[in-house]
Amino acid sequence: METIFNQVFWLWVPLAFLPIWLRIAIVTYIGIILARPIVVRLTPLLIHWGSIFFKKAVEYLSFPLMVLFHKQLEKRRSNHDYSIPTWIETSEDMCATLIKGFEKLEVRTQKRTRNKARFKKVFRLAALVLAVLLPLAILNNPTTSYSQSWQNFETWITQEKVEKQLGYDLTKLQATITYKVDEVSSKLTTKKLTLSETYKAEGGNIRSEPSLNGKIISSIKQDESVTYLNEQQTDDRGITWLKVETTQGKVGWISDKIVE
Structure with missing residues (x-):
């Protein structure tokens, strides 16, 4: 009972x-x-x-x-x-x-x-x-x-x-669900980035790491867009890198100087 x-x-x-x-x-x-x-x-x-x-x-x-x-x-x-x-x-x-x-x-x-x-x-x-x-x-x-x-x-x-x-463990479950909700909401509120006017002609590279030494895994051309994943890092040269995802599903880093 x-x-x-x-x-x-x-x-x-x-x-x-x-x-x-x-x-x-x-x-x-x-x-x-x-x-x-x-x-x-x-x-x-x-x-x-x-x-x-x-x-x-x-x-x-x-x-x-x-x-x-x-x-x-x-x-x-x-x-x-x-x-x-x-x-x-x-x-x-x-x-x-x-x-x-x-x-x-x-x-x-x-x-x-x-x-x-x-x-x-x-x-x-x-x-x-x-x-x-x-x-x-x-x-x-x-x-x-x-x-x-x-x-x-x-x-x-x-x-x-x-x-x-x-x-x-209610506390652990709450943390897990909160993380999942934040993850989903971040995807729902994602921002589309396109090349700035200066770089539309030559295009831009997407690298595997937030650095110029990172391997080029994809590129973005004129009239194309990538999805910003709400994460950014600054390298030792002072360049700010944005984490993005291409329309093909590849995830990498692109300099904030060439997109808007």
């Missing part, structure tokens, strides 16, 4: 790659939605038994008060005073109102819940609102207790559950 329960923590692996605000929002929303069945079933029971308890408590506590009021009224009547003090009437009305209110609450909790679809809709809306507000509160107030609680929760589930118990 514990092994099955631990597998739930695998769900944290994809969440770990999301921005922290989105991670907080998803966990909050899912947590509230999963808690809904418990709340729906448990809350009416708590209200029902609570109303019974408080009704009995008011009845038991009001009994000695009523005895005291009765003796007080008898004493007044023996003095030919048949009026009822306001404080006695107020106390009796208050006890009667409380008992009647708890009785109504007890009866209502026994009835079947109506408009279940509407209740679910309201619950989802409340979950959505909290999923928006809680990330804002945590990110804007990093020193508060609830922000620290979230940090402790993330540390616990990442280090204790995912890495130690499941043996999954």
